[in-house]
Amino acid sequence: MxxxxxxxxxxxxxxxxxxxxxxxxxxxxxxxxxxxxxxxxxxxxxxxxxxxxxxxxxxxxxxxxxxxxxxxxxxxxxxxxxxxxxLLPTDVGGRARAIEWMFAALNTIEPPIMDHAIATLFEAGKPWSKPRLPAVEARIDERLGELSRRLGDRRWLDGDTFTAGDLLMVAVLRIVEGEGMVEKYDNLTAYRDRGTARPAFxxxxxxxxxxxxxxxxxxxxxxxxxxxxxx
Incomplete structure (x- = not known):
């Protein structure tokens, strides 16, 4: 091969x-x-x-x-x-849920996080960046709060098995690592850290x-x- x-x-x-x-x-x-x-x-x-x-x-x-x-x-x-x-469960329902979380990571959690990167890095010197930052951070916190509540005390998003959904979600959460946003939620912080501790990562x-x-x-x-x- x-x-x-x-x-x-x-x-x-x-x-x-x-x-x-x-x-x-x-x-x-x-x-x-x-x-x-x-x-x-x-x-x-x-x-x-x-x-x-x-x-x-x-x-x-x-x-x-x-x-x-x-x-x-x-x-x-x-x-x-x-x-x-x-990286995908073999049962139909588990596979579908893993793919669902892949989409959630990229379509729901990542966009406001990337808005933050644009405002603080790529367009930091633009006059509109600083005024819009509170709204961006509020959107991030809303999404992370929702994610935290759904994750609860699970090890991974759909239970005990690491999937492609977890891989992408952890990758997205890393974008704002150390900014205090993810760290506000103990379970999300531990979840992210479990992902990045994996030898493959x-x-x-x-x-x-x-x-x-x-x-x-x-x-x-x-x-x-x-x-x-x-x-």
Missing amino acids: SKPTITAFDWVPPFAQGQVRDLRVRWALEEVGQAYDVRYLPQGGQKQAPHRARQPFGQVPTYEDGDLTLFESGAIVLHIADRFGA QRALADQMAGFTGAPPPELAKWLERQGEVA
Whole structure:
């Protein structure tokens, strides 16, 4: 069996290291015990024609396995779970609920969290960012409160079995790790920490971090130096 190939960046700013979405795919592959290759892209390479043929929106990750090419990390994780017979329960109801939680992680919990990242990182200097931050944080807290109540004292979202739904939910909760949002809820904090303590996650994170061997484009390097992001 040939190894699948994923794409990843060879450099991102320090605040994004450990967060780029190829980590989710790496984690899934580690969970199912599948070796993989990585095609590393320099910043800007994701917008060039060869990569756009794989990913029309010029993003990472992508996944290639034989004649199959996929984009979107959630779709890739679902395919890996199907392809390698893990991360999804075998009974119809359990499988459906795991997929339900995959969608909940990406469609319900992640959007307000990414709004927070936009307001505090990507558009932090814009005049509209600071005024809208309280509303963004209120939406996050509402969703996390609802998630906390549903999780209750369960080990994982649907009981005692870790699924692809948990993988994506933990990945999303990590985005605001240390911001005090998840930490407000003891059960969510413990849930997130159980996920990131899994050996498969630790291997995936180490591999992603080890791949950041490139350098920023010159114009970006100058800006980052002014921001104190690079030495």
